[in-house]
Amino acid sequence: MKVDILAVGVHPDDVELSCAGTLLHHADLGYTFGILDLTRGELGTRGTPEIRAQEAYAAARKLGAKFRENLGLPDGFISHDENSVRKLITAIRDCRPDIVLANAISDRHPDHGRSARLVADACYYSGLQKIRTNNLQGAAQEPWRPRAVYHYIQDRNHRPDFVVDVTTYYGRKMEAIECYASQFNDQNPGEYAEEPTTPISGKDFMDFLHAKARNLGREAGYDLAEGFRAARYPGVRDLFDLD
Template structure:
């Protein structure tokens, strides 16, 4: 199923926290998107892998994703080995995205920066004819290289190379995040009251997300924004299209 954007995260909820508003904005403009999780986040302090999977699919439905897949790679130990790389390449070739959104280039969680390189490498290798991957029917997939890979900003306050206005979509973004009841807003739910508190489980974290979106949008003149970094210099065909 071809999509315009493939958003890839090493953990379920990476997408919702960091680039859900961007996906919603582009969907409103007529584009399509899919989501690929590399792991089930089984090392997370709160909840379980099974619960996180249910939450992830609920969030994908809330966002309107064309699909959501999980590669079941090991949380905390994702590596750019051949088998892992081929799994990512196969998904890229299957949905043929124009743009791939990937984890932050570096971040507090070691998985994020490591996944950023793995995803970017897989996006490049996906365009090499001599790397063979197969679809579910056993047929060889056609090579495909996305036009660009953009890395969404996550926990650490990196300087963005560009930002996307998500002012009109922030509320829906927070609704998708709320699908992860085991992870966020612990003060609003008794289902996970007995589990340990984490840096993201309290109301202060949701306040932080809002404040971060305001800070990212300020310089561009947006009320709320999500930020991205690039590893390859982009080209501009129309200066008037830049805000």
């Protein structure tokens, strides 16, 4: 299924936490998007891969994603090997996105930075004709290279290359995040009260997310924003389109 934007996260919930508002905003502009999780998050302290899969699909429905797929790469051991690159190329050629949103270039979780490079490189290799891939039905795929790869800002504070105003969409973003009850303790304290505490499981993490969105929006004059970095700086056709 062709989509305009492919949002890639190494763990289920990366996309919701970091760029869900941007996806909702662009959906309202008429663009389509899909979500690709690279791992099942099986090393996560809380929940199980099965629970996280159910939560991920519920969140995708909340957001209105055209699809959500999981590559099943090993959580914690993401590597830049041929098998992983080819799996990503196949996924990219399947949905032919114009823009890919990927994990932070560097971050607290080691998987984020490794995933960022893996996704960016796969987007490049996906455009090479001599790399042959087949879809799940066995049909040969045509080369496809996205126009741009942008890396969303996650845990660590980085100066963004640009920000997207998500003020109108922040409430719906939070509704998608709330689908991950196993991960965020204050969302469903009764069912998961016995789970271990993690850096993201308490209310203070939600306060941190809101504060980060306020901080990212401040310089652009937005109440709330999501930030992105670009390996290749974007061009501007009209200075008056800039806020």
